[in-house]
Amino acid sequence: MKNTALTLIHENLGAKMVPFAGYNMPVQYEGVNAEHEIVRNGVGVFDVSHMGEFFLKGENALALIQKVTSNDASKLVNGKAQYSCLPNADGGIVDDLIVYKIEDNHYLLVVNASNIEKDWNWISSHNDLGVEMTNASEAYSLLAIQGPKAAQAMQSLTNIDLSNMGYYTFQIGDFAGKQNVIVSATGYTGSGGFEIYFKNEDAESIWNKVFEAGAAFGIKPIGLAARDTLRLEMGFCLYGNDINDSTSPLEAGLGWITKFDKTFTNSDQLLQQKEAGVARKLVGFEMIERGIPRHDYEICDAQGNVVGIVTSGTQSPSLGIAIGMGYVPSALAAVDSEIYIRIRNKDIKAKVVKMPLYKK
Template identity: 70%
Template sequence: MKNIPLLHIHESLGAKILPFAGYNMPILYEGVNIEHETVRNAVGVFDVSHMGEFLISGPNALALIQKITTNDASTLTIGKAQYSCFPNDKGGIVDDLIIYKMKEEEYLLVVNASNIDKDWEWISVHNDVNADMKNLSDEYSLLAIQGPKAIEAMQSLTSVNLSEIKYYHFEVAEFAGIQNVIISATGYTGSGGFEIYCKNDEVEHIWNKAFEAGTAFGIKPIGLAARDTLRLEMGFCLYGNDINDTTSPLEAGLGWITKFTKDFVNSEALKVQKENGVQRKLVGFELIERGVPRHDYEIVDKDGNTIGIVTSGTMAPSLNKGIGLGYVTTPFSTPDSEIFIRIRKNDVAAKVVKLPFYKK
């Protein structure tokens, strides 16, 4: 297991540390519900320094990115970020990622920790245009400062007007006295805030300054368990659960990041799939009766026939009801469709709902 740079701080704060994606990570501090509500109502800080960062640059950087991702990166301008995915050549997804346009001919790709080696190899294999590639994953740390009070709490640490950074835009600026920090209006919670990218030897200083600045706003450290409940309430996919090497972006509801205005890996096959329609779809559902849906639980119809499988599920802290994501056969994918989640031999009534579950 690898250690993130601030592991000693999380241990000193009494965090429950568990292996996650090859790293020892803080999963829990006070409790999932308390931490979840902190982010929904105030401001919390996640240490997600396990994430991977690749720098792709040179005259052919865009050509490589266009070939290996489904979204259209040619629309990016400097200071803008884009959600995308790497399609594989079998109709599935290698990983999902965020692409940042740093400069002309320079892009930062942020990938999931569990897929760093796999993604690096995948990009390398397809780099027949000799774009310059650097794996910065072991050099950079990432703090997600999330919640409705994040702007107000962090404004004293930078001269950049944080309220003017639009969603999926970023600034490279001084933050907490450190130069060249990426301040990105992205996140995985649906409650606003920023993601802060810095060098490993800078992250402890930034962590301490962020907590000093946020004290009056109720800032707290937040673990990965609450990150999961927050993202699930928003209906955001988690790689390895809701999307993987066997799920198509069109099945997963990611048609909006799948642009057929360009050629990319397996684009012809995905185009045919779009024209013919998919056999199954990823849907959000909420339980009508009491119960907690979990990963890999069966989804059945009223007669008990299997129609799908749960990919993510929880008792939603903000909604106080069981919610989940899962793949179902297409006839059951429309909102208000009646489905049942098989929980320990009991078929618990549920209905398909529009995402996100949590609405501000």
């Protein structure tokens, strides 16, 4: 089991540690609901240093990214980031990722922790363009400082104007006394904030300064369990749950990051799927009757036929009701469609709702 540069700090803070994607990670500190509300209403800090970072350099860096990702990275300007995915050759998804354009011929790809080796091998196998690739995953730490008070709480640590950073933009500058820190206005919670990329050797110093600066704003460390409830309320996909090697980006509602004005892996087949229409769709739902949906629970129609599976589910701290996401036939994907979640051999009524499930 790998540790992040901050594992000892989490243990000293009394975090409950669990194995996640090969890393020893904090799942919670004082409780999921309390941590969830801190991020929704204030500011909280996630250690997500397990994520992967690949740097791509060279005159063909963009061409390689265009070849392996579904979104159109040619639209990126310096300092802009883009959500995308790596389609596989069979209609599924190798991974979802964020592409950062640092400057011409220089990009950063941020990938999921559980897929670092798989993604590296996949992109490398398509690199017949002489692109210089560096897997810096083991060298970098990453903090997600999330919540509506994040900009105000962190402004004293940097000369970057945090309040005016546009969503999915980033800057490289001084942060907490360290140079060349990537400060990105991205996140996975739907409550605003930043993701801060820096070298491992600076991790403890930056962590301490973040908490000193945020003390007046009630800043708290937050575990991965609350990260999951926050992202689910927003309808954000989690790789391995809601998307995987066998789910098409079109089925998963990711048509908005699947651009057919360029050629990429399996684009011809995905275009055919788009034109024909998908047979199933990923939907959000809320429970009408009492019961909490969980990953892999069966979804049924009114006649009791199994029609799909729950990919993610929880009791929503912000909404006070049970919610989830899952794949259903397209005929049952319309908002207000009645579906049933099979919980302990009972079919519990739910309805399809528009995502995000949580509206600010």
